[in-house]
Amino acid sequence: MQSVLEVNIPFLGIPIKGINNPILVIKALIAVDEEKVIETDIFNKFAKEFNDATGFDCAKGYEYWNYSFPFSSYYVYITEKITTEAIGKCDIPINHDEKYEIIQLIDEALFPENSVIKALRISRRLGKQILFRSGEEPIEVNTKSLKVKVLYSFPLELSPNYIDNSLIHLLGVIPIEFVETNMLNLIQFENGLWSAIYSLSFPQVKNWKWIWDANWVTLIEFSNLEEV
Structure with missing residues (x-):
């Protein structure tokens, strides 16, 4: 049986270089597949x-x-785990505030001016x-949590364009309208903008969603999101 982990994901918000627009961060439950791993040096860099x-x-x-997880979500989760284990x-x-001050300085060094890492x-x-x-x-915000499956990233x-x-x-x-109205059509509308602005294929499945993922873009499948 797969274990399930709760992480934070950047659900709405499209990056434009030099533009400071809002990002909606929500909690997501993701099943952990231990076989889905890629080598990276980012966590060793963070630890150093x-x-x-x-x-x-x-x-x-x-x-x-x-890569059961969006990269940015996993990075934030694991690096907090690294620091908590080291402190203990x-x-x-x-103290708690000093820990996060250090973490955020490291984030900025590893991902300069990356709003999605800051948000998460x-x-x-x-x-x-x-x-x-x-x-x-x-x-x-009081947006409901999701169950999420990562389909692929690049x-x-x-x-x-x-x-x-x-x-x-x-x-x-x-993102602001979605928080206020919970209109599911806004999700598909943002998918369309991802397609128009960055030439991503438009997801043909209603509960698929492109998300900004640090230096990546990731397609997720989500469930348990209901219109209020």
């Missing part, structure tokens, strides 16, 4: 940065990304689902 920042050699990295192992004298980290820190815009206070180049001010405004409105 944490050790350098604290002066303790206690943080130990992980060799793999389990060596009794590192830092703050959501994880608060233990809440949030509407996030960089530089503003996060807004707690690197995302931020080279839009076309962009103007009206389109930027529209991209920013969608």
